Amino acid sequence: MPGFAAHSWSACGYSVQKVYEWLLGSQQRVTWQPFVWNRLSLPKHNFLAWLFGKKRCLTQDRLIKFGVITDGIYYLCGAQQETQAHLFFDCCYSQRCAHLLQHWLGVYWQGDCVYWVIKWRCKSLCKKMIVMAAISGLLYCIWEARNKCKANMVMKRPEAVIEHVQAAIRWRLQRSDFVQQKDSTIAWIRDKRLS
Structure with a gap:
């Protein structure tokens, strides 16, 4: 031996x-480790965030490279070939979803939201974890909308995507032992509405 x-x-x-x-x-x-393994994110959101960080999401361009498919048009916008960069925030659909999420959270970023939130210096660790969980949930919900559009030819409205993220975050906060219920951050996220 x-x-x-x-x-x-x-x-x-x-x-x-x-x-x-x-x-x-x-x-x-890796720099994205705290984002992926955030305790407030749902496990399925964590898994997709991990694939995203490793650049291993099975997008159309990767499936073409593997010889699985021949057509790589992105179903949600139909404008370009589907790549991970296009799917997550280069596309007008995902940009609209990100804008709605920013408006809901009251936190604004430019460029790549994942790397922005990792470097973001927030006074409240709880608030940062909520924002990371929301972005992770957004990645998952965009991926889910893309899959449903591909399978059923039905496109989910960006507002419906954000409502799904909101519900997941609120559900997780209710069941989290990490967050104290009297924390003002919980009131901040619970009282927010998508307008």
Whole structure:
């Protein structure tokens, strides 16, 4: 066993963590880790955010590259080939959804919202986690709208997408042990309405 002998784990003591780190090798830390593993996000939102961060969403351009499909037109706007960048916030549909989410949250960003929220310095950790969960939910809901449009040829209104995000955030806040109910941030998000 070259790994066991080479690292002399028998002399310095065996540790599962040391073996795990040895098996992984040197890994580069990613900047989007706090966004993906936010405790206020739903697990299905976390999973899609993880795929997004790794640039592994199965968009039309990737399916063409794999030889699965031949047509790569994006179903929600029909203007361009579907890529991850186009799907998430280059498209007029997703831009409209992002604008509605910004209006609802009262938090505005320019450019890539995922990297913006990671670098955003907010006084309230709870508020930052809510915004991260909302953006993560938005990614998922846009992906879901894209899939429903592709399968059923029915396009969900951007307002309906944001209502779905709002419901998911409020549901998660009601069931979260992380957030104290008397926190003013909870009142901030609970009282907000999409107008």
